[in-house]
Amino acid sequence: MRLKRRDLLFIMAGAGISFLPVSRLFAESGFDLGLQAQEFLAKGKFDQAISILKKGVKIDPQNEWLWGLLGRAYFQKKDMRGALDSFRKVLVLNPEDTYSRMMVDIITQKPVPPKKIEKKELTPLEKKALQEEQEIFARLKGEKGLGYHIRRIVLDPGHGGFDSGAVGLHKLQEKNVNLDVAKRTAAILNQKDSQLKIFLTRTEDYFVPLSARTTTANQYSADLFVSFHVNANRNRRPRGMETYFCSEKASSKEAARVAAFENSVIKLEKNELIKKGYVNIEEILFRFERKRYWQAGGKVASYLQTVLKHELPLKNRGIHSANFYVLRRAKMPSILLELGFISNPDEEYLLRQSDFRHKLALSVAKGILSLKTVKI
Numbered sequence: 001m002r003l004k005r006r007d008l009l010f011i012m013a014g015a016g017i018s019f020l021p022v023s024r025l026f027a028e029s030g031f032d033l034g035l036q037a038q039e040f041l042a043k044g045k046f047d048q049a050i051s052i053l054k055k056g057v058k059i060d061p062q063n064e065w066l067w068g069l070l071g072r073a074y075f076q077k078k079d080m081r082g083a084l085d086s087f088r089k090v091l092v093l094n095p096e097d098t099y100s101r102m103m104v105d106i107i108t109q110k111p112v113p114p115k116k117i118e119k120k121e122l123t124p125l126e127k128k129a130l131q132e133e134q135e136i137f138a139r140l141k142g143e144k145g146l147g148y149h150i151r152r153i154v155l156d157p158g159h160g161g162f163d164s165g166a167v168g169l170h171k172l173q174e175k176n177v178n179l180d181v182a183k184r185t186a187a188i189l190n191q192k193d194s195q196l197k198i199f200l201t202r203t204e205d206y207f208v209p210l211s212a213r214t215t216t217a218n219q220y221s222a223d224l225f226v227s228f229h230v231n232a233n234r235n236r237r238p239r240g241m242e243t244y245f246c247s248e249k250a251s252s253k254e255a256a257r258v259a260a261f262e263n264s265v266i267k268l269e270k271n272e273l274i275k276k277g278y279v280n281i282e283e284i285l286f287r288f289e290r291k292r293y294w295q296a297g298g299k300v301a302s303y304l305q306t307v308l309k310h311e312l313p314l315k316n317r318g319i320h321s322a323n324f325y326v327l328r329r330a331k332m333p334s335i336l337l338e339l340g341f342i343s344n345p346d347e348e349y350l351l352r353q354s355d356f357r358h359k360l361a362l363s364v365a366k367g368i369l370s371l372k373t374v375k376i
């Protein structure tokens with residue numbers, strides 16, 4: 001076996017041999033910085049340790065050992081937000097790390113100050129999302145609206161039963177996240193305003209066909225239909241949240257892809273009405289009516305996304321429209337939320353946390369409650 005420099009330094013460190021002079025023979029790596037930081041930590045010099053470790057994780061962002069040291073340094077300095085973020089990072093890289101899991105548990109028992117959102121240059125995608133959002137806002141300003149207030153709301157936790165929805169790298173299933181966030185949102189809305197009537201299309205883990213979800217909303221004469229989902233992509237990098245409303249044509253290629261995924265379960269549903277040659281008169285008449293609901297859906301989507309982007313530590317991907325089967329037959333304004341990407345390991349980790357799901361529910365509820373003051 002050929003020993004690498006890293007192995008050699010580990011052996012020396014394990015044997016209690018001073019390693020600093022050796023490490024100085026080499027250019028500074030993440031490993032060297034970690035060793036230096038350990039010395040500072042041992043001396044109680046936490047600021048120096050943090051500044052070295054920050055450099056280290058920049059050079060070697062996949063190094064869970066460095067993230068763990070950074071977590072410890074922040075914890076010693078009583079910077080609980082920094083400690084929590086660092087230990088969570090370790091768990092994203094290595095979900096088996098019991099020490100970091102324990103530290104996350106200890107820290108989250110106490111209130112943690114909110115994350116500071118740093119102002120930074122917008123990426124091309126964020127710029128596009130912002131531009132699209134402004135365009136839709138401008139277009140909707142001129143609309144007269146339906147002129148009624150929201151009292152009856154149907155919340156629709158996407159997927160369920162054999163239809164798991166998207167699944168994350170660490171096996172988190174979309175259907176469970178959707179159900180938990182929707183149920184929490186219902187509880188918060190009921191608690192904040194006893195005048196509201198809230199209904200759920202499912203309350204347990206069972207399958208509900210897409211058409212039945214909208215039929216439920218129509219039967220309840222709901223004023224608003226909100227479908228809860230979590231996004232996914234084959235590429236693990238995309239992150240953030242976006243809100244959709246219904247339109248005949250998708251607002252972008254990406255919107256069409258999301259709608260195709262959310263509609264895909266239709267292949268597994270038995271729908272007697274979708275037969276060749278069947279003419280549905282009601283459907284033809286409804287075609288005229290639904291345009292107004294879709295426009296109102298756009299308005300709701302833009303109001304809700306505005307609240308969500310201020311409340312959540314998730315990237316704002318804006319509002320979009322596409323032909324969602326679950327929205328198209330709704331006789332009321334309807335929207336579909338994609339609250340983060342389960343395919344992104346960082347966001348999958350967040351979506352697994354009950355405190356984060358509660359934050360999602362609080363933000364959605366806040367957005368829905370803000371609609372009461374505007375005419376849709």
Ligand SMILES: [Zn+2]
Nearest residue numbers: 158165229230
């Ligand atoms: Zn979904």
